[in-house]
Amino acid sequence: MRGGVGVSPGNVPVYFYGGGKVKLVERRVKVAEVVLRCLICGLGVIAAALVGTDSQVRRIFSLEKRARFTDMKALVFLVIANGVAAGYSLFQGVRCVISMMRGSVLLNKPLAWAIFSCDQMMAYVALAAVAAAAESAVLGQFGQAELQWMKICNLYSKFCTRVGEGIVSAFLVSISMVTISCISAFNLFRLYGPNKGKNSGSW
Template identity: 45%
Template structure:
């Protein structure tokens, strides 16, 4: 059963890695220029701070998943020295997986909110609509956000697998032992 879970975990991490790299590349390499009156305006991901943060977070998540995939190629990780040290390592991996899932979801949500403002604008704040002028830019950012949310969803599933791997190490009898008075 453990071999099957490890194969699923590797597949999910590869998929999350792919979607994270795709998101970072789509956002980071997206740019569009338009001539407005007598000046040339250029829309890039650096125009919105949320998109800059999204590129950094997705790149970091891709690196993290790559490092976790390297863990599966080292046979020493699967054996472990003692059961107690294996439990501590499993706790660390669970917390890191949850941190990666939460941070990617937060960064994608912030970027979605910024993209929504670019689509609708905000008259009260005198922010004009950006997507009626830079349509290709906005469509590519929209595709990147879909990939980013898929990446964060996959990392949430990976986090639940990490929780399963951790809590299966605990025996139910160990928790049911009470001191007898």
């Protein structure tokens, strides 16, 4: 019987696994996860490097004022969050590649829950970091007349441009982390299906 349980001549249960289409989908999910984790790792490093190394000196009369990312707590949070996301994705990407090479299957529900929870947490952190940084960038670009906050990007245009590039990279990281969390949710909850992971090809 295809996709179910059969009985061999010796009355030993025999499992028949879904077919080529299921395996093809599982393979594509595996490849997509590896690609996304590598993408997060690269973009996270880029975002952290762009913002973390950004600075500009502005001379005002006889005084020199240097703008750094540490002057805005939201940018500090962005750098830390993307650095952590890059390191975490590198670790998980290596795990996925090793699992693919060994052909191992994730049947351990506690491990699946741990991966799912970590992916969810990283997605929330990445989204919070990019949202806070984007809000600070808007204030820097347009100011806030009601509170007499000036447009600092008029003075530090180079600094703001590079921060904007870092925020774009961080935004792509957050979107990729959300996608990864959906994949890990798929890998987890399929273990609770009718076959309970017997035909699962996820990690």
